Amino acid sequence: MRGRFLKPSFFKNADLAACHPLARILFEGLWCHSDARGRFKWKPKTIKAEILPHDDLSKWKVTMNLLLGQLVITGHVLPYKGENGAWYGFIPSFREHFPKEKKGSKVLPIPDPPKTFDIKSITSDLFQNVPECSGNFSLSVECLEMNIECLVVNPQTPKRGSSAKASQGQEFIPGKTKPYPELFEMVIADLNAVAGTNFKHSTALTREKITARWNEGFDLGDFRHVHRVKFAQWGSDPKRKEFVRPPTLYSRKFESYLNQKMPKDLPYSDVTAKNIKTLEKVKLT
Numbered sequence: 001m002r003g004r005f006l007k008p009s010f011f012k013n014a015d016l017a018a019c020h021p022l023a024r025i026l027f028e029g030l031w032c033h034s035d036a037r038g039r040f041k042w043k044p045k046t047i048k049a050e051i052l053p054h055d056d057l058s059k060w061k062v063t064m065n066l067l068l069g070q071l072v073i074t075g076h077v078l079p080y081k082g083e084n085g086a087w088y089g090f091i092p093s094f095r096e097h098f099p100k101e102k103k104g105s106k107v108l109p110i111p112d113p114p115k116t117f118d119i120k121s122i123t124s125d126l127f128q129n130v131p132e133c134s135g136n137f138s139l140s141v142e143c144l145e146m147n148i149e150c151l152v153v154n155p156q157t158p159k160r161g162s163s164a165k166a167s168q169g170q171e172f173i174p175g176k177t178k179p180y181p182e183l184f185e186m187v188i189a190d191l192n193a194v195a196g197t198n199f200k201h202s203t204a205l206t207r208e209k210i211t212a213r214w215n216e217g218f219d220l221g222d223f224r225h226v227h228r229v230k231f232a233q234w235g236s237d238p239k240r241k242e243f244v245r246p247p248t249l250y251s252r253k254f255e256s257y258l259n260q261k262m263p264k265d266l267p268y269s270d271v272t273a274k275n276i277k278t279l280e281k282v283k284l285t
Contacts, residue, residue: 001032001050007097009221014228014262015074022060023067026051027076030091035108038094042079042087042126044068072123079126082111087126096220179214187223188246194227195235195244209250218254226257233260 006028010016016024029051034040040047044064048057057063068089071077079089090113187210188201199206210223226249234240243249249257 001029002034004031004098006031007219007221009219009225012225013221014225016076019070019074020060020062020067022052022055022057022062023070026067027071030071030077030089031094031097034091034094035110036098037107037112038091038098039108039110039113040089041108041110042068042089069123078113079122080113081122081125084111088113093220179211183214183220184210186220190220190224191227191244191246191249195231197244199246203246206246206250209246213250213254216255218258222254222258223250226254229260229262230257232262 010028016027019027026047030040030047033047033050047068048064057067068077068079072079075092077089078092079087081087088110184201184207188199188206191197192199201207213223230249231244234244
């Protein structure tokens, strides 16, 4: 286990809040359990012993497979199978929070995750023999398909700046470092997943707005929170729904949007709502 910090935005993550309380603690623990690239061996019993050693899961009527499964279908953790047949997992947002681990940080002898994921095949293969999960994940992962490619990236630190050479050895500081190339795609893919839109991350105005907010010190977690807050407020209003778009969301009002609380009647995105509805069908005992 490694000592790592959590950002305050972790506790405001609406999708994570929709998971079981133990799943949230488990996700916190996986940050410390994973190696310097956000990877770990997919061994539920070992993970349980490391992260939840004093918790009797039977009292909560849950299992490790179900807790891990919730993190999978909400996109917080992605499993993959190595050429040796063993299962591994990694945290897609790991490098966002730890773009440059301290020199000497431990890297486990774990194969890197693939650049693309067949999430349906993976969940079917991994959970098909698990009674409490079998038959339910094939439906719930459909909502991840539009967002899965942007979630899965090479786990190594992204090259930042106008050239790789210029950015080598450069400390990553939000607001002072140029946005890493994948940021635009990840931000817009999340917006499209939440609002059901089809915006392009390559649009000049969109990239300009995202860069402006980035230069003010905001990160990917902030963009995700704004997406969910404003969609919850405007998504059901025909007159205001059209304003759930990059130029409006990423304007100079971004910080005020970020500090708005999620409405109680719409505590999470429509994507998570579909996941949770599917999870309600899962047999917990």
